[in-house]
Amino acid sequence: xxxxxxxxxxxxxxxxxxxxxxxxxxxxxxxxxxxxxxxxxxxxxxxxxxxxxxxxxxxxxxxxxxxxxxxxxxxxxxxxxxxxxxxxxxxxxxxxxxxxxxxxxxxxxxxxxxxxxxxxxxxxxxxxxxxxxxxxxxxxxxxxxxxxxxxxxxxxxxxxxxxxxxxxxxxxxxxxxxxxxxxxxxxxxxxxxxxxxxxxxxxxxxxxxxxxxxxxxxxxxxxxxxxxxxxxxxxxxxxxxxxxxxxxxxxxxxxxxxxxxxxxxxxxxxxxxxxxxxxxxxxxxxxxxxxx
Numbered sequence: 374x375x376x377x378x379x380x381x382x383x384x385x386x387x388x389x390x391x392x393x394x395x396x397x398x399x400x401x402x403x404x405x406x407x408x409x410x411x412x413x414x415x416x417x418x419x420x421x422x423x424x425x426x427x428x429x430x431x432x433x434x435x436x437x438x439x440x441x442x443x444x445x446x447x448x449x450x451x452x453x454x455x456x457x458x459x460x461x462x463x464x465x466x467x468x469x470x471x472x473x474x475x476x477x478x479x480x481x482x483x484x485x486x487x488x489x490x491x492x493x494x495x496x497x498x499x500x501x502x503x504x505x506x507x508x509x510x511x512x513x514x515x516x517x518x519x520x521x522x523x524x525x526x527x528x529x530x531x532x533x534x535x536x537x538x539x540x541x542x543x544x545x546x547x548x549x550x551x552x553x554x555x556x557x558x559x560x561x562x563x564x565x566x567x568x569x570x571x572x573x574x575x576x577x578x579x580x581x582x583x584x585x586x587x588x589x590x591x592x593x594x595x596x597x598x599x600x601x602x603x604x605x606x607x608x609x610x611x612x613x614x615x616x617x618x619x620x621x622x623x624x625x626x627x628x629x630x631x632x633x634x635x636x637x638x639x640x641x642x643x644x645x646x647x648x649x650x651x652x653x654x655x656x657x658x659x660x661x662x663x664x665x
Contacts, residue, residue, distance in 0.1 A: 410497070410614045410622040411441075413631060414606065415448035419488050422453040422475055429562050431632040432496045437558045441631050443497035445564075445613065449602055452487035454579060455479075457553055464580040472575070479553040479563040481534070482582050489571030489591070491602045491609060494564045497617065505556050509534055512565045515613040516550035519567065522608050525549065525595045535582075536567070538590055547590035551582065567609060569593065569602045 425448060435441045452472035456465065460482040465474065472487070486492055499508060513529055516536040520527045527536045527549060536550030550567045568591040576589045592600040614622040625631055 409442060410617065410619040411444040411625045411631065412610055412622060413444065413446050413625045413628050415446070417449070417603065419451040420448045421451050422455065422473070422486065425450065425494070426475075426477070428628065428632050429494050429496065433557070433560055433562050435631065435633060436496050436498060436560045440633075443495075443619075444625070444631050445496065445610075446494040446628075447606060447610070448492055449488050449490060450486040450492055452485070452575060454483055454485050455553075456483040457481035466578040470578045477553075477563070479555045481553040483579050484551055484553065484566070484581055485575045485579065486566055487571055487575060489569055489602060491567045491569055491605050492564070493566075493609065493613070495561055495613070495617070498560050499556060501559075503556060503559065505554065508556070508561065509552055509554060511616045512552050512554070512613075513550070514616045515609060516565060516567050518612040518616075519605065519609045520549060520592065523592050523596060523600055523605070525592055533582075533584065533587075537587075538595055545587050547588040547595075548581065548584075549590050549592065549595070567592075567605060569600050569605045 425446065428446065432441065432444060432446070436443065454466060454470060454472055454474040455477045456474060457477060457479050459480070460476075464483050472485075474483075495512075499505075510529075513534070513536055517527050517529075520536060525538065527538055530537045530546060534552045535548050538547040538549055540546045550565060552565050553563050555562045568589065570591055570593040573589055573591065573594070581589055592605065610622065629635075
């Protein structure tokens, strides 16, 4: 596996409940101590997945170029199924699932995103040597701590990423927090999803993360009370910054500060203007210029 392009996501191997992992010490060494993490929150309006993915790529490119600080996008999506590189045909929904199915470049298999789920996309530079496992463990730790503040005890499960409610009289192990990460050119993309009060019936149409012997749950379902994304977000922000080694964090209120101006209003618009024929006779000359 190349050190410049690492992926991690939902694993589907047989498992045992995990005990204490040396996650924080490892993450602290590998991720290093940096000064500040910048958060951008989209608020309560769900975001279309492709729009957020494009935004991730733009922020990622600027982070790789050291034009912006480490950052994390926090949002809820419109209902969507995203299929990682290892998604099997049998894991995908059959017929019309009621939401788009989008193939993505992260690790893992298929999952769902939508309203009632806090989705986070940390875009941060990892220190050399890259350790994607330490990074995943740090994301898990942040979700474990967040769940604990709402009275939900969660654990890691050996061989499976994410945050789990252990099996009990209510059923088998239940995943409440998922992780699907990618590291390219030393910086992370994609990230985590923590179920607050989403509609779990969306998961019935797929095999989440390719795991057939476990379930999914929400913080609301586990506690018997309504726990919203708005309540979860500030808690997750605090723990995420802590486990990733940031001394402070701040809000960014204009996403353009991180992503730059939209492509449509910058390079693409200029290219179209330059390629536009100024007269009928200029059309043939302008077309090759636009193609370069």
